[in-house]
Amino acid sequence: MEVKRLTLKNFRNYGEETVELAPRTNLIYGDNAQGKTNLLEAVHLAATGRSHRAKTDSQMVRFGEEYARVSVEFADRHRDYKIVIGILPANRKSVKINDVPINKLSVLVNYLNVVMFSPEDLELVKGSPKMRRQFMDTSISSLSPRYMSELVSYHKVLAQKNNLLKKAKFGDKKAADNIDVWNIQLASAGARIMKERKSFIDGIKKWAKDVHREIAESELEIVYSPSFEIELLDTPNPELSFLQRLEEVKQREIEYGSALYGIQRDEIRFFIDGNEAKLFASQGQQRTIVLCMKLALTEYIKTRRDEYPVLLFDDIMSELDEKHRSYLADKIRDKQVLLTCTDREESRAARVIKVTDGKTVKEE
Ligand SMILES: Nc1ncnc2c1ncn2[C@@H]1O[C@H](COP(=O)(O)OP(=O)(O)OP(=O)(O)O)[C@@H](O)[C@H]1O
Ligand SMILES: [Mg+2]
Structure with a gap:
């Protein structure tokens, strides 16, 4: 383009x-x-x-x-x-x-x-997990409007669930019962979002690794680390598995008074030669990781759109x-x-x- x-x-x-x-x-x-x-x-x-x-x-x-x-x-x-x-x-x-x-x-x-690389992006490695989720979300959304709308509706439902959790924490029995309905919706959207994020990270990790090896002569590993274990996606019915996991943690979430699990807690982890970049990477290494991510995203878009x-x-x-x-x-x-x-x-x-x-x- x-x-x-x-x-x-x-x-x-x-x-x-x-x-x-x-x-x-x-x-x-x-x-x-x-x-x-x-x-x-x-x-x-x-x-x-x-x-x-x-x-x-x-x-x-x-x-x-x-x-x-x-x-x-x-x-x-x-x-x-x-x-x-x-x-x-x-x-x-x-x-x-x-x-x-x-x-x-x-x-x-x-x-x-477009792929933007601005000084704000340097926070991607050491900043809050929210930045890394945003990276996935804006990248995937830039190719799929459906992902975007799924994400928006997930967050709407999550807000409703958090309301109920707050009430349930203080003994509202009816609120506690109603959480199940929201969990069903969160599970179906959540499993689909998780699947998209996994396939996105799978799609860019090899390019990022290759570029990184050329520039820095070290091995970059990118790991999608979702709130629930990744194997959930390999079960015959991921939506159902997601729901079962939400049910297992329901009591803990009520005690806490807000949602502890779900795609709003997903992470991306970076490792250089096996060491976690969030803890050990220098400024220059962080910049290199972000650069590799952006170049990998560029190639990824090329495969999906057939042009850069x-x-x-x-x-x-x-x-x-x-x-x-x-x-x-x-x-x-x-x-x-x-x-x-x-x-x-x-x-x-x-x-x-x-x-x-x-x-x-x-x-x-
Ligand atoms: N709504 C606005 N109306 C008028 N001026 C604005 C507005 N928003 C920002 N500016 C001004 O635009 C100017 C240029 O901003 P910009 O961020 O593009 O600078 P830049 O050339 O990228 O500088 P730097 O090298 O520092 O990054 C700034 O002085 C800023 O205050
Ligand atoms: Mg500027």
């Missing part, structure tokens, strides 16, 4: 701006706080319907303005597309694909695919040593990449764009 043109109106620190992009590496450089990340955020917004960093949509509207608009023109192997996202007052959004309004954001996953996603790499080159940098430059050579940095150091770029205070200039 290839983004050809990005047009912004009142987006972040941009007034009106059009950026033409080249196939392959686009180097976006400039001093701090000029608008480099904002460009990547705009592409991410068009691809997923969400910012990778804003808590609310209105944060993306330029200070003092009413609305913002992002338009992304791109092409896949078959044809050209234009996605226009409007951010309107009160956090409302409008989406048009090829001038046709759509009302479900989840439809967007069928169009533009657009890579949005925010400020990651400066942190890498020369060996890693040239390895990465080589790896991404045949894909479209939007690469930000503060110096014009990456000589292998097809296009160089300088960003100054919400204005862009194409350099030769």
